[in-house]
Amino acid sequence: MSDLRPRSRSIGGIARHGRLRSSRPIVTVLKFVGAAIAVVAVSAASVAGIAVAGIASKINSVALPGEKQGPPPDLGSFEGGFNVLIVGSDTRAGQGGQFGKDDGVLNDVTMLVHVSEDQSNAVAVSIPRDMVVPIPACPREDGKGNYNSMSAQPINNTLAYGGLACTALTVEKLTGLKIPFAALITFQGVIQMSTAVGGVPVCVNGPLIDNYSGINLPKAGSYTLAGADALAFLRSRHGVGDGSDLGRISSQQVFLSSLVRTVKSNDTLTNFTKLYGIATAASQNMTLSNSLKNVNTMASLALVLKGIPLDRITFVQYPGTTGVSGVYEGKVAPLTSVATALFAKIKADESFSLDSGTGRGSVADPNTSPEPSASATPAPSSSASAPAPTPTADAVTGVLGQTAADYTCSKVNR
DSSP, X not given: OTTOOTTSOXXXXXXXXXOOOSHHHHHHHHHHHHHHHHHHIIIIIHHHTTTSHHHHTTOEEEOOTTOOOOOOOOTTOOOSOEEEEEEEEOOXXXXXXXXXXXXXXXXXXXXXXXXXXXXXXXXXXXXXXXXXXXXXXXXXXXXXXXXXXXXXXXXXXXXXXXXXXHHHHHHHHHHXXXXXXXXXXXXXXXXXXXXXXXXXXXXXXXXXXXXXXXXXXXXXEEEEEOHHXXXXXXXXXXXXXXXXXXXXXXXXXXXXXHHHHHHHSHHHHTOHHHXXXXXXXXXXXXXXXXXXXXXXXXXXXXXXXXXXXXXXXXXXXXXXXXXXXXXXXXXXXXXXXXXXXXXXXXXXXXXXXXXXXXXXXXXXXXXXXXXXXXXXXXXXXXXOOOOOOOOOXXXXXXXXXXXXXXXXXXXXXX
16 A cells, blocks of 8 residues: 555545645546547547647657557448546646646546447446556556556546556456557646537536535526536536535536537537547647547547437446445445456447436426527426336446436436
């Protein structure tokens, strides 16, 4: 346990209720939403904008362990399935003074995106930042040996411990999936890309007023959020679900699913100004694995993601729970049996449904419409909980989440 280097700061319990420092919740949420924005940014922006040489030349890259760089595919010719790891960094370096000063570097977002072999569906698995997992021996950044393995550490220590490569190795060990592609995003990139998207429609099932984050949505309904309002919504923990981080994850998936719908809409995909803005922000604020940096590779993967229907893009939480003692005290403990069943489905590229609900912080939208609302004016909404889903033969019991086609509302914490 002593091998953690000084630049990794200590992690508090998952259910902290004291008033947070202004910089910390911003950092936490920016990275989480950054994960999803990064996925769709690579998807939409690389096709229309990132091929511009002036943009692509600004992208930083790093090597993954065992990374093989074969010839890049021809544009649009990528075959088979693939896995992409999206990591959000809370580094303050080069991010501006508004986020405070902190030498720590944590991966507060760790999201693995799996695309099936026939390219018909995608699953994005969010791993809770405080989930305690084994960390394998990670290569030192200078290539001289390895850092020691550890039996139980919060996964968000891996970025500080051994960089993006260490996070990738840890997720490979946890999931059993090989990770050939990885991307890291800073929160300045999230700010710029979320602005470039032009706002994201969200729904709440009651007044969402959280003085800790600054969000103030006075009544139930739909709102289109951008900039500071979007950040306040995403960083609200006390205002949604049961006030926990796990509740906040499902509330954030309300935003993330709507974000995917927004980016995949014709309004975005045919708007060069938006795409160029997303691509520029991504290139200036992302670090990619060497395997992903090539423009043709990015664009080819993007075309695959672009072609997957919304109802086949699924956001799930890595199965976990709070309230466990021992090394999991104040952290998240994996639900191993549920995770095993989930990843058996993912590895086999077998479709599955979710029969356990969307999570602690969201409910079904009772006023689902064919298109996301573009109005900032609240629309009437119900505070009723989502009806219990009917179990199906291919359901993975105990896995929480939703598809990008599901319209949900954040469940306010009363």
